[in-house]
Structure formats: structure tokens, C-alpha cells
Amino acid sequence: MTKKFDAQLIAQCGINCGTCVGFFGYTMSGKKRKHACVGCRTRASLCAFIKKKCKRLANKETLEFCFECSDFPCELMERIEKTYTQRYGLSLIGNLNYIKEKGMDAFLEYEKERWTCPTCGGVICVHTKRCYNCSPP
Numbered sequence: 443m444t445k446k447f448d449a450q451l452i453a454q455c456g457i458n459c460g461t462c463v464g465f466f467g468y469t470m471s472g473k474k475r476k477h478a479c480v481g482c483r484t485r486a487s488l489c490a491f492i493k494k495k496c497k498r499l500a501n502k503e504t505l506e507f508c509f510e511c512s513d514f515p516c517e518l519m520e521r522i523e524k525t526y527t528q529r530y531g532l533s534l535i536g537n538l539n540y541i542k543e544k545g546m547d548a549f550l551e552y553e554k555e556r557w558t559c560p561t562c563g564g565v566i567c568v569h570t571k572r573c574y575n576c577s578p579p
């Protein structure tokens with residue numbers, strides 16, 4: 443079983459899929475999806491966000507994270523970074539640099555501190571800042 447904060451849920455672009463609205467099984471407007479997303483690394487098709495647009499990630503080359511790429515941070519990464527910092531107050535490049543500098547275990551601890559719901563111990567969504575465990579739409 444996947445843990446709440448799991449390395450398998452940290453995507454190549456630096457997002458923690460375990461905090462994604464799709465992973466909780468909802469849309470941004472609060473509708474229930476037919477299927478919840480299982481996360482970038484385990485799903486068969488490509489994520490709507492970055493993998494679809496990057497050939498290197500789409501071809502499943504041996505990149506574990508975007509920071510290993512010679513073009514990092516590429517134009518696409520810069521674009522998604524801008525959207526994420528402005529819209530969600532989250533820096534994906536910051537996440538990636540954290541992983542690069544301090545390692546995955548430290549990053550997962552950091553994620554736990556950032557996203558654990560103070561009310562129920564569930565996980566808060568980065569996109570909606572909602573806990574779908576104790577406060578579903």
C-alpha cells in the first residue's frame with residue numbers, strides 16, 4: 443500500500459502527486475472524478491501537465507527527476523513553475539532543488555510538515571488547500 447508521503451508519488455517535475463486534486467479523485471470545481479489518478483509514476487498514460495509536453499519524459503528515458511536533465515530548468519519547466527507559484531504558491535523547481543540537495547527522505551519529511559491536515563492527520567491538497575478526508579466538497 444502506498445504511504446501518505448511516498449517517494450513513488452513524487453513526480454519527475456517535482457510535484458507530489460499525493461497532494462494533487464486528481465489524486466484525491468476530484469476536479470478543481472469539486473466534482474468527483476470517475477477515477478482518481480494514481481500518480482505520475484504508476485499511471486499508464488501521461489500526466490496532463492508536464493509529461494505530455496516533454497518528449498524526454500514521455501519516452502520514459504532514464505530521468506528520475508527533471509534536475510538530472512541537461513536543459514533543466516527548461517522553458518516548459520519555467521512555464522509550469524510560473525503557474526504553480528502564482529496560482530498555488532508552490533515552487534516545483536524549489537521542490538526539485540530540495541530533493542537534489544537534501545535527498546528524498548528529508549523532502550518527504552518536509553512534505554509531511556507542509557501538507558498534513560492539522561484536524562485529522564489526512565493530506566491537504568496543494569491545488570485547493572482542502573483536506574478531502576475531513577472536509578470533502
Ligand code: SF4
Nearest residue numbers: 459462464479482489
Ligand atoms: S494528475 Fe498528474 S500531478 Fe496529478 S496525481 Fe495524476 S500524474 Fe500526478
Ligand code: SF4
Nearest residue numbers: 496498508511514516
Ligand atoms: S527539464 Fe524540461 S526538458 Fe528536461 S526532462 Fe524536465 S520537462 Fe523535459
Ligand SMILES: [Zn+2]
Nearest residue numbers: 559562573576
Ligand atoms: Zn483533515
